[in-house]
Amino acid sequence: MARPCIGWGMAVYFSSLLYHSLCDMENPKLVRLLKVVVESYITKGEPVGSKFLHTLDDNEYAPSTLRKHLNTLEKEGLVFQSYNSSGRIPTIT
Secondary structure: OOEEOOOHHHHHHHHHHHHHHHHHOOOHHHHHHHHHHHHHHHHHOOOEOHHHHHHOOOOOOOHHHHHHHHHHHHHOOOEEOOOOOOOEEEEEO
């Protein structure tokens, strides 16, 4: 089971895991979204939600579409949602 990547000390290790995960994914939209989620989590240090992602300049999706894509990433075990209305946290699988 995937576990949340908690703590700033994991940033370098997690970045290397991210790029291995990205190589396995085929959907470029999900790859870009995962990269943004990881970078935002490392920068902010808190779960990343669809409303925050929607406010970013390079975003082209509605919050509901972002939630759908985040759900797909969660099913893949790449992000974790601690409770229903929280943002997502990148995971180490």
